[in-house]
Amino acid sequence: MNDPYKVLGVSPNATDDEIKTAYKELVKKYHPDQYQDSPIADVAEEKMAEVNAAYDQIMQQRKSGGYSSGSSYGGGGGYSSVNYQEIRRMIQNGDITRADGLLDAVAQGQRGAEWYFLKGSVCYTRGWLNDAYTNFQTAYRMQPGNPEYQAAVNQMNQQRGGFMRGTPNPGYQTQAAGPMDCCTTLCCADCCCEMMGGDLISCC
C-alpha cells in the first residue's frame, strides 16, 4: 500500500491536528456529492476510499505507540543505531537542546544526509541561520533526490536572494522574482511550515 502520509499529502512528522485538517480538506474535495452525474465519479470514489484508509492507518499507528512505522525504516538495514525519528519528534516539540545533544553524540563517520538535515533543523529552530544553511546544503549534496532537503535549501536560497514574505513593495526588491519562483517559493514555504509543525497550504 502507498505511504499513508503521502496520500494525505502531509509529512510523517505532522501533528495530529494538521493531519486532521488535511484529511478534512481531501474529504471535501472528493466527496461523492460533488461528482454526481460526473464522468469521474468513480475515480473520486476510489480516491475517497484511499484517503479514508490512509487516515485510519495513521491514526491507528499513532495511538499504538506513536511513530512506530518510522523505526522499521531505521532498524531494517541496521545501518544506524540512531533513532532519527525520535530526534525529529524532539525538534518538532521544541526540545532543541536534547535533540542537539543526541545529534552531537553521533560519531563523525556515521553522519549521513539525514543527520545533516536534522542538525540544520536544530540550527534553524535556534535561529542560527548560517549554520542551518550549510547543514541543509550538505544534506542535499549527499542525497540530491530528497524533496525535503531540497525544499529546505530552496527556501533558504530564496531568502538569500532577498525574498521576504508579505512584502507590499515588490518593486523595490533588487531581484525580481519570476512566476516560477513564486510557485516554488510557496511550495518550499509550505514544506518548511510543515517541518516546523504549521501548515501554509493545507491541501498539499
Added chain:
Amino acid sequence: MFGYVRAFKPYMRVCEFDTYQGVYCGLCKKMGREFGLVSRLTLSYDFTFLALMNMSLNNLSLTACRQRCIVHPLKKRVCAVCENGLEYPAYAAVILVYHKLRDDLADRGLKHKLRAAAALPFFRRFYKKARIKYPQLADTIEEQMKLQRATEQEKTQSIDKACEPTAAMMAEIACGLCNKEESKPVLKRFGYLLGRYIYICDALDDVKEDYKKRGYNPLLFLCSDGDSDVLSDRDFKALCDYAADSVNFTLGELAEAYVKLDIQMYKPIVDNIIYLGLKYVFEQIQKGTYRRKIKQDKQ
C-alpha cells in the same frame, strides 16, 4: 548598536511619516517625564519601532498634540501621546542604553569612553528605577551582556554564536511587547531575528575599525591575516557578501515571523521598516554611507 532599525522615508506617505516622527517625539517626551533630560539624548529610532509595535500589538491608539520641545524650541511639533503604549519602550530603552554605556566604558575608544563616563552616573539612577518596574527584563539583559562579553573574549568564529546574546536580548524585549501567551513564541522569534540583524549590521559597520585595531569582529575570520592596517578591498568585498547572505537569511526569516503577528494599526509604517528600512540601512552600511544620526528634515 542602535540606529539600525528605521523607516525608509522615500516610500512613506506624508501622514505616515508624521505619525512616525510624532511617535519619536512622544517617546522622547515620555522618557523626559519618566527619567529626565539626559535619557532623552540617547533616544534612537529603534525604540520608535518598538513603540509602534507595542501600540499595534496592544491596539492602543495615540492622540496627537502640538508641543514645543528643547531640541526644537522655535516651532511646535506634532507629538504623540499614548500613556500605556510609550511606557514599555521608554523603560526598555533606558535599560539597554545603560548596559550599552557600561560596555562602551569597558572596551571602546576614548571618545566613547568619555561619553559613557559622562552619562553613566545619570543612567545608574534611571536604571535603578527601570529595574524595579521590569526586573526580569533587566536581569535577562544583564546576563546576556555578560555572555556577549564572554563570547567576544572567546573570539568565536561562528557568526551564529556571536549573534546569540544580542539576539536573545532582543527576543526578551520583544516578548514583553504583548501579554498574550499565544503570541509570545512568534514575538520571541521575531525579536531574536531582529537582534541578529542588528548584530550583523553592527559587525559590518565596525569591521574596518576593528581590523585596524586588531579587535574582535566575527566577520574578520573571513579575511587573510595581512600585516597592513587597512582592510583590503577584496577582503572587504568578501565579508560584505558573507554579511549580506547572513542578513538576507535573517530578514527572510524575520518576515516569516512578522506575517504571523497580527499587526493592524500602523501597519504601513511597520511594513515600511521591516521590508524597506532594514534592507536600506544594510545597503548603506555596505556602501559605507550609513550615518547613525539622521539629519532632521526642515519642516
